[in-house]
Amino acid sequence: MDALDAKYPFFASAREAVAAAAVSLPELVAADAPAVDRARERVERALLEGTVASESGSFPGESAYDAQAELLSYPIARILVSLLDSDPAIEKYAAAEAGTALERVRSDLETDDELRSVSSATVALDDLLAEFDLADAVRPDAAPAVGGAGGGSATAAGGPGRDPDHYWIGVGPYLRLTSSEWGDSWRLVNRAVAAGEVRVSRDELLTALEAAVEERVAEGLPFAVDEPIAGELESRVADLRRLLSERTYAEPPDVVAPALFPPCMTNLIEKAERDVTLSSAESFALMAFLVGIGMTPDEVVAFCADTSLDAEGIRYQTEYLTDERGTQYPPPTCETLANYGICHNEDDHMQVAADPLSYYEKRVAAADEVTDWRTARETDEPSEG
Numbered sequence: 001m002d003a004l005d006a007k008y009p010f011f012a013s014a015r016e017a018v019a020a021a022a023v024s025l026p027e028l029v030a031a032d033a034p035a036v037d038r039a040r041e042r043v044e045r046a047l048l049e050g051t052v053a054s055e056s057g058s059f060p061g062e063s064a065y066d067a068q069a070e071l072l073s074y075p076i077a078r079i080l081v082s083l084l085d086s087d088p089a090i091e092k093y094a095a096a097e098a099g100t101a102l103e104r105v106r107s108d109l110e111t112d113d114e115l116r117s118v119s120s121a122t123v124a125l126d127d128l129l130a131e132f133d134l135a136d137a138v139r140p141d142a143a144p145a146v147g148g149a150g151g152g153s154a155t156a157a158g159g160p161g162r163d164p165d166h167y168w169i170g171v172g173p174y175l176r177l178t179s180s181e182w183g184d185s186w187r188l189v190n191r192a193v194a195a196g197e198v199r200v201s202r203d204e205l206l207t208a209l210e211a212a213v214e215e216r217v218a219e220g221l222p223f224a225v226d227e228p229i230a231g232e233l234e235s236r237v238a239d240l241r242r243l244l245s246e247r248t249y250a251e252p253p254d255v256v257a258p259a260l261f262p263p264c265m266t267n268l269i270e271k272a273e274r275d276v277t278l279s280s281a282e283s284f285a286l287m288a289f290l291v292g293i294g295m296t297p298d299e300v301v302a303f304c305a306d307t308s309l310d311a312e313g314i315r316y317q318t319e320y321l322t323d324e325r326g327t328q329y330p331p332p333t334c335e336t337l338a339n340y341g342i343c344h345n346e347d348d349h350m351q352v353a354a355d356p357l358s359y360y361e362k363r364v365a366a367a368d369e370v371t372d373w374r375t376a377r378e379t380d381e382p383s384e385g
């Protein structure tokens, strides 16, 4: 079993590798093999933290799990999700698998060509397009960039050894993989369209591919699980259910005091205020925190008005996060944020709390006086008439 299949277990080749392997999933489950523990971690972190990366470190290299455990944990995770039997859990699991996969793809694409040729555990954009039958539907933009929708000032060619900065994608695949709910800029009327193709930036193409991964992961879930294997996994499923109910915050602080925000969130806000685009992990962490402290989607949009974050994107993500159909996403833990390079653990304050929301709760509780940004905003707003 190779590392590439383990990194991208939803690829057709990975499915074939699992089918061809001389291992039986029921036997692995009965033996409580490392793949089962990794599968539990995969689902737990997907539901609670929006990632399926292992807490033990990134795969391959730093992770405590070998390629076999990593690859086989995927079909076992799908069994666990099926046994949880909850639509919101399936959505969150698929979104987390897709988000983590695209973080890995972005990192692979940054690996320069020379290194890529000696490491078979990285994908190129062409591999990904072929995997989703998009090879004929997407072509690099050969013309010099002209700006406009999906544009920017970058040139079409990304430079020696790099993928181009812009592409043309067929209207059909574009409409299937994107959603106007992602923001006005995704609406077809606001884009450069020519000869049945839509112009997209490289980053937008990757966002569309993330949707393709999510679609593939969710496909076929939930499925009926054979009784013996369901019985073996019963306690794991019960643990996941209990953990989910324990991790809901019954009483979020419901006060917006930016001066008391933890440094990780302040850093992200300042980064966005400098007009720097946040990665999906960064914007997820920030949105989950702001929703976690009781802000409504409208308030988050107003709060982030002068940042690189797009209002429609914020609204889509925050409405999803406040979705009451299932367990809410708590913000990722400090440990996860450290793994993503978001946390710098200033003054070792990770000792004080396990996640940014808990840290903020403690700071609010300890403060003598707290001014709510919402009250200050209402006071600043000009009165009507």
Ligand code: SF4
Binding pocket: 262, 263, 264, 265, 333, 334, 335, 337, 338, 342, 343, 344, 345, 346, 349, 350, 354, 355, 356, 359
């Ligand atoms: S220790 Fe936690 S709260 Fe503090 S900066 Fe890091 S992630 Fe944020």
